[in-house]
Amino acid sequence: MLTHSAKTKLREIVGPAHYFDSPEDLICHSYDATLYQALPEAVVYPGSVEEVAAIMRLANDERFAVTPRGAGTGLSGGSLPVAGGVVMVLTRLNRIVQINTDDLYAIVEPGAITADLAAAAGRHRLLYPPDPASQSVSTVGGNVAENAGGLRGLKYGVTKHYVLALEIVTPLGEALHTGSTTVKCVTGYDLTQLIVGCEGTLGVVTKIWCKLVPMPEHKESMLAIFADVDDAARTVAAIIRSGVIPATLEFLDHATINAVEDFKKIGLPRQAEAILLIETDGRKAAAQAEAEQVVAVCCENRAQSVQKAANEAERTKLWQARRGALSSLARLRPTTILEDATVPRSRVPDMVRGVREIAQRHRITIGNFGHAGDGNLHPTVLTDVRDKDEFARAEKAIEEIFDLALSLGGTLSGEHGIGTAKAPFLMREIGQVGLDVMRSIKRALDPNNVLNPGKMLLDGPRGT
Numbered sequence: 001m002l003t004h005s006a007k008t009k010l011r012e013i014v015g016p017a018h019y020f021d022s023p024e025d026l027i028c029h030s031y032d033a034t035l036y037q038a039l040p041e042a043v044v045y046p047g048s049v050e051e052v053a054a055i056m057r058l059a060n061d062e063r064f065a066v067t068p069r070g071a072g073t074g075l076s077g078g079s080l081p082v083a084g085g086v087v088m089v090l091t092r093l094n095r096i097v098q099i100n101t102d103d104l105y106a107i108v109e110p111g112a113i114t115a116d117l118a119a120a121a122g123r124h125r126l127l128y129p130p131d132p133a134s135q136s137v138s139t140v141g142g143n144v145a146e147n148a149g150g151l152r153g154l155k156y157g158v159t160k161h162y163v164l165a166l167e168i169v170t171p172l173g174e175a176l177h178t179g180s181t182t183v184k185c186v187t188g189y190d191l192t193q194l195i196v197g198c199e200g201t202l203g204v205v206t207k208i209w210c211k212l213v214p215m216p217e218h219k220e221s222m223l224a225i226f227a228d229v230d231d232a233a234r235t236v237a238a239i240i241r242s243g244v245i246p247a248t249l250e251f252l253d254h255a256t257i258n259a260v261e262d263f264k265k266i267g268l269p270r271q272a273e274a275i276l277l278i279e280t281d282g283r284k285a286a287a288q289a290e291a292e293q294v295v296a297v298c299c300e301n302r303a304q305s306v307q308k309a310a311n312e313a314e315r316t317k318l319w320q321a322r323r324g325a326l327s328s329l330a331r332l333r334p335t336t337i338l339e340d341a342t343v344p345r346s347r348v349p350d351m352v353r354g355v356r357e358i359a360q361r362h363r364i365t366i367g368n369f370g371h372a373g374d375g376n377l378h379p380t381v382l383t384d385v386r387d388k389d390e391f392a393r394a395e396k397a398i399e400e401i402f403d404l405a406l407s408l409g410g411t412l413s414g415e416h417g418i419g420t421a422k423a424p425f426l427m428r429e430i431g432q433v434g435l436d437v438m439r440s441i442k443r444a445l446d447p448n449n450v451l452n453p454g455k456m457l458l459d460g461p462r463g464t
């Protein structure tokens with residue numbers, strides 16, 4: 001329980017305007033984009049690294065839990081305060097401090113919106129490549145904590161490849177600078193990469209030095225239409241085998257195409273069993289040549305047609321289709337559970353087929369789409385949590401999807417993290433020794449277990 005004295009001290013640290021504990025405010029901070037919920041006892045919006053540090057020191061003195069939160073778009077329950085205590089929202093720290101065009105990095109605060117960072121870099125003809133489909137709302141701090149992926153992961157990598165250095169506040173309340181803005185840095189343990197993807201369990205990120213790259217001169221976007229879903233899945237590896245690494249290679253199945261079309265009315269082919277959305281980029285001649293090669297590979301693999309976006313408006317429409325996939329599917333049923341089990345790219349056809357079989361066997365609707373070039377599909381289970389029988393079948397189907405991915409040499413999570421949602425399955429992938437090592441790292445940095453407890457099986461209960 002958060003004591004009266006702790007609440008008073010929290011209010012003094014952040015100021016009364018940035019401290020909340022009314023029931024309405026607590027409920028608003030009890031959700032993320034999963035179906036889980038956990039109520040905090042208070043919510044604070046710190047305005048400086050000093051305030052963040054003071055909150056963590058108080059948490060150790062008074063032994064209450066602190067759960068960091070960005071925009072709350074997480075898909076694994078990471079920002080839910082499953083042990084009660086305080087939700088610490090980092091969105092007041094939202095400045096884009098600097099775009100350094102000589103050494104190619106940006107300095108940003110954790111509450112900056114991902115798309116705002118990308119736009120700021122773009123004004124200098126620079127690219128910040130990580131682009132989760134949530135980029136218009138997600139925060140850079142949340143992306144760092146989750147090691148978020150996105151639509152450009154295939155060619156450019158994910159968030160961890162673009163974090164050069166960090167300022168964090170440790171669970172004990174000390175400010176720490178990790179990493180360097182130099183191209184190379186091998187000084188000691190790589191603490192920067194330990195924090196990236198730690199889901200807010202090892203430190204609170206208060207400043208980020210993000211690597212930038214030159215903006216590609218030209219892009220070619222394509223829509224390949226398939227009458228057979230297996231042909232589409234096979235084409236993914238065939239494109240890479242042909243020697244082209246597209247910037248983006250996304251897959252949408254029949255159910256997703258129609259959900260998007262119902263919602264967005266983009267003009268997608270409703271009859272298609274699957275489509276691939278593909279983009280090549282780089283110098284104009286190279287991007288065009290690669291696009292020609294992609295078209296040829298798609299046709300060799302029985303694409304019915306491949307349409308190239310003729311202008312920026314058409315290109316934007318195509319990517320709207322992909323970015324709108326989850327929200328479009330979510331309109332179909334009351335409860336949506338989006339998964340991100342990931343397999344080696346060559347096993348995408350097995351994964352697509354396996355998910356379809358699981359859906360049929362359990363009589364569950366599963367839309368499937370995602371970053372096929374990364375082997376990272378998003379089987380999206382559409383159900384109703386109030387229908388106990390159907391929901392039980394949905395949960396069984398999800399468990400089988402995890403086992404399928406692992407049996408194909410894959411992983412439980414390509415980008416959304418473990419958090420609360422996947423904690424019960426973590427052991428299946430990392431085993432007891434892996435878990436023990438992770439727990440000893442957590443204990444070393446957070447001896448009182450005050451920072452985001454209850455996540456990733458690192459400690460006690462799973463939450464509700």
Ligand SMILES: Cc1cc2nc3c(=O)[nH]c(=O)nc-3n(C[C@H](O)[C@H](O)[C@H](O)COP(=O)(O)OP(=O)(O)OC[C@H]3O[C@@H](n4cnc5c(N)ncnc54)[C@H](O)[C@@H]3O)c2cc1C
Nearest residue numbers: 070071072073074078132133139141142143145149200205
């Ligand atoms: C429609 C939609 C599309 C999405 N598409 C993608 C996608 O393509 N790729 C992808 O990877 N994800 C995607 N996501 C998931 C989500 O947007 C990402 O995980 C994102 O990184 C979360 O950012 P956030 O600011 O919302 O963080 P939150 O959800 O608030 O928090 C996520 C985790 O980060 C921790 N955290 C937040 N800020 C800090 C901080 N400053 N210091 C320490 N820990 C912190 C929290 O404790 C929590 O564990 C999508 C989500 C939605 C709803």
